[in-house]
Each structure stands twice: as structure tokens, then as C-alpha cells.
Amino acid sequence: MSSPERKPIRKAVFPVAGLGTRFLPATKAIPKELLPVVDRPLIQYxxxxxREAGIEQMIFVTGRGKTALVENFDIAYELEETMRERGKDMSALDCTRFTPGDLITVRQQVPMGLGHAIWCARAVIGDEPFAILLPDELMWGKPNCMKQMVDAYNEVGGNLISVLEVPHEEVYKYGVITPGAENGALTEVKGLVEKPAVEDAPSNKIVSGRYILQPEVMRTLENQEKGAGGEIQLxxxxxxxxxxQPFHAVTFDGARYDCGSKLGFVEATLALALERDDLGKDVRAIAQKLLAE
Structure with missing residues (x-):
């Protein structure tokens, strides 16, 4: 097995072209990725x-109607000037600022699947390994999921995916790995199965929305082969x-919230609010009051 040169992970792709139909009517005019979890848009997480993982360049794969998503990370001159004149604290905006050139957008004109969305970023990726973060999956932990993966990449190189263990009866809803040798949080990946029948699932370790891939994956994706659902599958x-190439899974030490669903979005909002020093006590009291009623 050949081992590719271990270049640092500098770039990350964020597939954000989806329509967010499960959140209508809220997403009729607002991209799903801008819906707030407590007080930050989902994409900000x-x-x-x-950023915590050391990634420098963010690549948004967008579609029609996603202009506001990009503008969220632009400079809002009128807002900032008004806040400045009124002596308001502007530190809440610090996380929305990018060094010029570090936010790049490419367009996915037609919805042909996750693999196609990633392929749309090929010119920006070039010959470098890169990360993929699916914003719908809010991964919460210290260190965070991508930092755990970059640390693992620095040890073993190659390709990595994040996984979580779920009850075996739930594996039919996810991509599942065929596991090989295990070493702590690292598991060798022998195969990948998309939404297997429970009785056929090779493990209970599901793919959970974070990837570090070598650029050779673009050569495979350029063949435009369609898979499940008639789409180009990553x-x-x-x-x-x-x-x-080396291929490993990293079992994430943290929590996953499926913010692609309404229930997961509510769960994430409640869980993260409960952790906040400024909100946790009051939110807990509100939840207990509502449950008592």
C-alpha cells in the first residue's frame, strides 16, 4: 500500500448548496445554515x-439563494459603524471575520449529490489533502471533532473519516464502516456500506459528517458515476x-447533533444553552417548569 506525502490540512470544503426544505417556511428566504443554535448560526460552529483544527482556507460550495450565507462573513459597515457610535461591544462579530482570500465560494449549479458538490471544489483543492465538514452535523467536544481528526492525520496520514457508535438497530439510516485493526480511537477502514440492512451491517460505527481526504478522490469523482438515489456519492x-491509500476512522469523543432534522436542531439548542454560564441555570429552570406542567 502506497502512502501519500503527508502535507498539512490547510483547506476545508463546506457543502452548503442544499435547499433546507425540512425547515420550511423558515428557510424560504434564509439559508438553513444561518438558522441560530442559541446565538450563533449553524455554519459558524x-x-x-x-479554525481550531488549524485550517486556514474555507471553501463554500453554494447554490442559488445562498447569497446571505456568504454575506454573513463579510464586513457589515453600517452595522459596525452604528455599534461603534453607540459604544457597543463588537466582539461578537470577531468570529465572522476572514482574512481576505481565506473564504472562497464555488457554485454547484445542479443538485447531483455530495460527491458532486465536493468535486465542484477541485480547482481550489488542487493537489492538497483537505477536510470536509457537513454543517448539518453539529459536532461538539473538547478538543473538537476536526481537531481530533487532524491530530490523528498527523500520526497516520492518508484518509480519515469521523465515526460514532450507535445502537445496532439504527445502522440502516447511515453509512457504516467495515472495521479492521483498532488502536485506541483509530480503526482501520476495510470497507464502506451506505445504509445497510441491520442484519447485513458490518459494524455499528457510522460515518458522521467529517472527513480528511487526499486529492486523489477528485480523480475518482470526475468520472461522474452515479450511485444511490441517482446521485454522485462521496x-x-x-x-x-x-x-x-491508508484509510482510518476516528471515533469522535464528543456529542453529535443532527441539525438536518427539527428534533436534532432543538436538541442542539437546548444542550448548548445548558452548557452556557450566562444561560444554563435559567434554561434549566425553564425546562423543569415546562416539564412539570
Whole structure:
């Protein structure tokens, strides 16, 4: 098995072209990724995660109607000037600032699947390994998920995916790995299966929305082969790389909130609010009052 040169992870791709139909009518005019979890847009949690992992350049794969998503990270001159004149604390905006050139957008004109969205960023990725963060998956931990993965990458190189263990009866809803040798949080990946029947699942370790991939995956994706649902699947492209390059899973030590669903979004908001020093006590009292009623 060949081992590619271990270049640092400098770039991250964020697939944000989806329509967010499960959150209508809230997402009719506002991108789903800008819906707030407590007081930060969902996309901000993924950006903060990438930054903590040392990633420098963020690449948004957008679609129609996502202008506001990009503008969220621009300078709001009127807002900032008004706040400045009124002596308001502007530190809340610090996380929305980028060094010029460190936020890049590319367009996915047609919704042809996650693999196609990643392929749309090929010119920006070039010949470098890169991270992928799916903002719908809010991964919460210290250190965060991508930092745990970059640390693992610095040890073993190659390709990595984040995984979580779920009850075996739930594996049919997810991508599942065929595990090999295990070493702490690291598991060798022997294969990938998308939404297997419970009785056929090779493990209970599910793929959970974070990836570090070598640029060769773009060569596989450029064949535009369609998989499940008639879409170009990232899972299929990754599966073809297993055996030719090192491939590991990192079991994430933290919590995952599926903010692609309404229930997961509510759960994330409640869980993160309860952790806040400025909100936790009051939110807990409110929850207890509502439950008592």
C-alpha cells in the first residue's frame, strides 16, 4: 500500500448548496445554515471547528439563494459603524471575520449529490489533502471533532473519516464502516456500506459528517458515476480508494447533533444553552417548569 506525502490540512470544503426544505417556511428566504443554535448560526460552529483544527482556507460550495450565507462573513459597515457610535461591544462579530482570500465560494449549479458538490471544489483543492465538514452535523467536544481528526492525520496520514457508535438497530439510516485493526480511537477502514440492512451491517460505527481526504478522490469523482438515489456519492468514491491509500476512522469523543432534522436542531439548542454560564441555570429552570406542567 502506497502512502501519500503527508502535507498539512490547510483547506476545508463546506457543502452548503442544499435547499433546507425540512425547515420550511423558515428557510424560504434564509439559508438553513444561518438558522441560530442559541446565538450563533449553524455554519459558524463548523467554521469555528475548522479554525481550531488549524485550517486556514474555507471553501463554500453554494447554490442559488445562498447569497446571505456568504454575506454573513463579510464586513457589515453600517452595522459596525452604528455599534461603534453607540459604544457597543463588537466582539461578537470577531468570529465572522476572514482574512481576505481565506473564504472562497464555488457554485454547484445542479443538485447531483455530495460527491458532486465536493468535486465542484477541485480547482481550489488542487493537489492538497483537505477536510470536509457537513454543517448539518453539529459536532461538539473538547478538543473538537476536526481537531481530533487532524491530530490523528498527523500520526497516520492518508484518509480519515469521523465515526460514532450507535445502537445496532439504527445502522440502516447511515453509512457504516467495515472495521479492521483498532488502536485506541483509530480503526482501520476495510470497507464502506451506505445504509445497510441491520442484519447485513458490518459494524455499528457510522460515518458522521467529517472527513480528511487526499486529492486523489477528485480523480475518482470526475468520472461522474452515479450511485444511490441517482446521485454522485462521496461514499462510493472513498470506497474505491480503500486499499490503495491508508484509510482510518476516528471515533469522535464528543456529542453529535443532527441539525438536518427539527428534533436534532432543538436538541442542539437546548444542550448548548445548558452548557452556557450566562444561560444554563435559567434554561434549566425553564425546562423543569415546562416539564412539570
Amino acid at each position: 463548523a467554521i469555528d471547528e475548522a 461514499t462510493d468514491a472513498m470506497a474505491k480508494m480503500i486499499g490503495s
